[in-house]
Amino acid sequence: MKRKDFLKLGGLIAATASQPDVFATSKPQNPTGEVDFMHDGLALSPKEYAGLLMKLADEGKIKADYYSNGGVVEEMEAVFAKLFGKESAVFMPTGTLANHMAIRRLAGQNRRVIVQEQSHLYNDTGDCSQTLSNLNLIPLGLNAVEFTLEELDYVVKKTQGGRVETHVGVISIESPVRRQKDQLFRYESVKKIADYAKNNNIKMHLDGARVFVQPIHNNISVVQYCAPFDTVYTSLWKCFNAASGAVLAGPKSFTENLFHERRMFGGGLPTAWAFAAVALHFVNSFAEDYKQSWQKAETLFSLLQKDERFKITKFENGSHIVGLEVKKANAERFKEALAKKNIQVSAPTANGFLLKVNPSLLRESAPNLASRFSESLKESEM
Incomplete structure (x- = not known):
């Protein structure tokens, strides 16, 4: 696919042409980026997605299909x-x-x-x-x-x-x-x-x-x-x-x-090239990215459990989801405090939170994440 053809999609694509090169690999390169414990993947924003498509088009990696064939x-x-x-x-x-x-x-x-x-x-x-x-x-x-x-x-x-x-x-x-x-x-x-x-x-x-x-x-x-x-x-x-x-x-x-x-x-x-090209970009590195993400998550969980107010629960035959119980804190305020520190978690349940591990964890170190969790806990204490 030629770049001029891609630009026909509209102004949003053109507006992202000057974005930093954050898609050289599937690993997010911005250390201040958001860490998301809600999704299976990176949950790319429209601007990030458009920027990646622009990059792939410029590199000649998008060959147009015809009715989802070829x-x-x-x-x-x-x-x-x-x-x-x-x-x-x-x-x-x-x-x-x-x-x-x-x-x-x-x-x-x-x-x-x-x-x-x-x-x-x-x-x-x-x-x-x-x-x-x-x-x-x-x-x-x-x-x-x-x-x-x-x-x-x-x-x-x-x-x-x-x-x-x-x-x-x-x-x-x-x-x-x-x-x-x-x-x-x-x-x-x-x-x-x-x-x-x-x-x-x-x-x-x-x-x-x-x-x-x-x-x-x-x-x-x-x-x-x-x-x-x-x-x-x-x-x-x-x-x-x-x-x-x-x-x-x-x-x-x-x-x-x-x-x-x-x-x-x-x-x-x-x-269907806009779907296939992005998936193809991420697929070959996903296994290693996820392996590193889970290793970092394990370190994070160990750090959190040094504080008795955090409890991590792993499920029988579980995969990338763990339970997080937060004691002596208001769960909604804890979620809001995390969000202000670029950490997104799902809505709390009666048993706390479900954290889903994905490659967005590669955006930050485990000690820094643990510090943000601890700070948010302090801000939401009852």
Whole structure:
């Protein structure tokens, strides 16, 4: 893409041309930048996002696509396919569509689909799979991260033994599980379920919106974790800072001509380079950036817990979310005090705060962050 073509997007882009070069790597270079404990990624502002696109365009790294095919979109698809250990990948504008397209195609005529009761696919998509594709989602594992092999076997056999014999076509697993504080579906459990699925001719799909944070916490590579699944999706905006987008990977026989169904469901965007280029910029360095971020977070947590008024809670099979309890302080005032010191945290709950670790921690040292937490605690004491 030529720079003059990019400038047609408007004055905002032109206004950012003189920004400092803060995007040479995925690591934020400004030491006074905001540290965000709320998002999976860097939560780039519109100005930062536009500035990065300008930089990538100037460097000749944005090749235009046509209806989400070719160009930098194709480059991005190839990179993610390799990172997943799959043959091929296809861009999707949203994770909702990626999950839907995966289970729709995998199911074929066996239209019953096993999902976690806590999954995004079951709770947050407006029954799109049921309404638009006549799929029958069967939720297992009430209020839990995982469902058991026994639960699965019971449903499969009951389905096959009905007066009208039917079959489960797909098992969809989400990991990390957003509604369960991003806890992980254990790899040992995945392998058992995958063996069962193979023996019963059932396909497997992974909703891996945040799967790239897992290796630091379970010592299982993304390729190894994804291997038992026929297809896998990940978000482009959660960890890789794109304004939107997703990528769905699997065998070539699966992805071939999938763009037709994508367009049939209104997902064939005329241009998708603005999403793909940013995700491609961040993807190769994310693993190391996140590793360093988690190491810094561990140091921060250790420093905070030297003060008995701070309590850090790590969750069983957890990933990048921890609990923070603040004693003898007003939680709302504590949040406001942190915000004045360029630290953003989510709204407090009855048990305190949930802190989400991401590469924005690379903007500041752990001791300086700990000092800001301590100062904010003092300012919010009851």
